[in-house]
Amino acid sequence: MIPNDRKYTRDHEWVKIEGSIAKLGITAHAAEALGDIVFVELPAVDKDVAIGDGYCVVESVKAVSNVYSSVSGKVVEVNEALDANPEKLNEDAYGQFIAAVEFTEVADNLMDAEAYEAFLAEQE
Amino acid sequence: MDELKKTPLYEAHIALNGRMVDFGGWALPVQYSSIIDEHMAVRKAAGLFDVSHMGEVFVLGSDAFEYIQKLVTNDITTMTPGRCRYAVMCYDNGGAVDDVLIYKFADDRYMLVVNAANTAKDIDWMQAHTFGDVKIVNESPLWAQLALQGPRFADILNAAGYEGEIPAKNYTFTENNIVAGVKCLVSRTGYTGEDGVELYCAAEDGLKLHAAIMAAGKDFGLLPCGLGARDTLRFEASMPLYGHELSAELNPVECGLDFAIKFKKDFIGKEPLMQPKTRMRIGLKLVGKGIAREHCDVLMNGEKVGFTTSGGPAPALGGNYAMATVPADAPADARWAIEVRGRAIECERVELPFYKRA
Structure with missing residues (x-):
């Protein structure tokens, strides 16, 4: 199930807005496509990010993948649990954020859950 | 993916939900379930790989022995029929054309198993160096090749119905075995660092053999394994992969394959390989956080001296590891690091192979 409490990018990332904070993560489809995730290179807290920036690198056994930000702002928190247990992204991609950003701007080309589901179906 | 070459087992990969990729022009599964699960199945139980893309090149004729002896780095004098031997085929400058596994049937009949992506290049090289009564025959399309690897391999072969002799010693093979009703050549060889066999059968029997082994392996924890696990297994066992540790630019001496190079005989590329080596292959274990892949800069005491x-x-x-090419005179007490995305990750030099089965 694709949660309808957040928005999605064509690169299979999600962003969930909670007041002034945007939580960023990757979708279950992205995690599945990567395979066994073995390392998440988390951004530094206080790092400034802009829309479209690669702010994090997720590595599976065979693949290295950039994760892009769909907001501009400052990283205020990272999900430290992914440091020790990167496989949590495979187990529960929608339950694990990567970074929380105090945002100034949100990308204007995001999809809602329904549109993302249709986008995935198109990709098949 | 329609334009890709298909192995005789293509339909089995699709039926088993293999994630198909383009591997040097071949449609092959990178994984079926999870690379880590498949890797661990081979270490603890067994895994079944489709390696039909590998090339089977026969060398026939009364000069076959002399010819191969000249062609490769290893000495085949001591090979009797039923033995396999690893060797490297070199250019005149010592760089590697390919690494090969030689099967001896008779003094006038050998099979060389070569890397899939190199098959055409190897055959050109081999053809160009024939002499006397030597015939090179590419039988690759006629064969299906399966690798059954892991401690439970013999249990699975027996459960599948095995008539014949399972080769008892490493690097030996037996012919005319009947496995699950399929005639097979079986060798005690592999590319995983684990015990196991490789089975060769007629291409048209491949699907039947694969299905029978999968069914027989159910009770023994057998998993079908893809290219992903094949690479992590050979990497963990520190076996060289052509195009990575060994290539036209990285010769077998620099790769540390001394066991397969015999300077007491003559072979193509011998003179350059006898020169003192300037580079060597080492193992590094990452101490700092991160993963180093291939083509990363390697730092010794803070200075760039080589690459992964x-x-x-x-x-x-x-943990995370890397194999690297560094100067042969690197001191034992050097400090090592690998640069990944602009960040130097501290490493510890460790013995090769990383993994050795008990």
């Missing part, structure tokens, strides 16, 4: 040839996690050992 393969790198990644070693699932059975835990």
Whole structure:
């Protein structure tokens, strides 16, 4: 199930807005496509990010993948649990954020859950 | 993916939900379930690989022995029929054309198993160096090749119905075995660092053999394994992969394959390989956080001196490792690091192979 409490990018990332904070993560489809995730290179807290920036690198056994930000702002928190247990992204991609950003701007080309589901179906 | 070459087992990969990729022009599964699960199955139980893309090149004729002896680095004088031997085929400058596994049937009949992506290049090289009564025959399309690897391999072969002799010693083979009703050549060889066999059968029998082994392996924890696990397993066991640790630019001496190079005989590329080596292959374990892949800069005491040839996690050992090419005179007490995305990750030099089966 694709949660309808957040928005999605064509690169299979999600962003969930909670007041002034945007939580960023990757979708279950992205995690599945990567395979066994073995390392998440988390951004530094206080790092400034802009829309479209690669702010994090997720590595599976065979693949290295950039994760892009769909907001501009400052990283205020990272999900430290992914440091020790990167496989949590495979187990529960929608339950694990990567970074929380105090945002100034949100990308204007995001999809809602329904549109993302249709986008995935198109990709098949 | 329609334009890709298909192995005789293509339909089995699709039926088993293999994630198909383009591997040097071949449609092959990178994984079926999870690379880590498949890797661990081979270390603890068994895994079944489709390696039909590998090339089978026969060398026939009364000069076959002399010819191969000249063609490769290893000495085949001591080979009797039923033996396999690893060797490297070199250019005149010592660089590697390919690494090969030689099967001896008779003094006038050998089979060389070569890397899939190199098959055409190898055959050109081999053809160009024939002399006397030597015939090179590419039988690759006629054969299906399966690798059954892991401690339970013999249990699975027996459960599948095995008539004949399972080759008892490493690097030996037996012919005319009947496995699950299919005639097979079976060798005690592999590319995983684990015990196991490779089975060769007629291409048209491949699907039947694969299905029978999968069914027989159910009770023994057998998993079908893809290219991903094949690479992590050979990497963890520190076996060279052509194009990475060994290539036209990285010769077998620099790769540390001394066991397969015999300077007491003559072979193409011998003179350059006898020169003192300037580079060597070493193993590094990452101490700092991160994963180093191939083509990363390697720092010795803070200075760039070499590069990684393969790198990644070693699932059975835990942790991240890399193999690297560095100056041969690197001191034992050097400090090592690998640069990944602009960050130097501290490493510890470790013995090769990383993993050695008990």
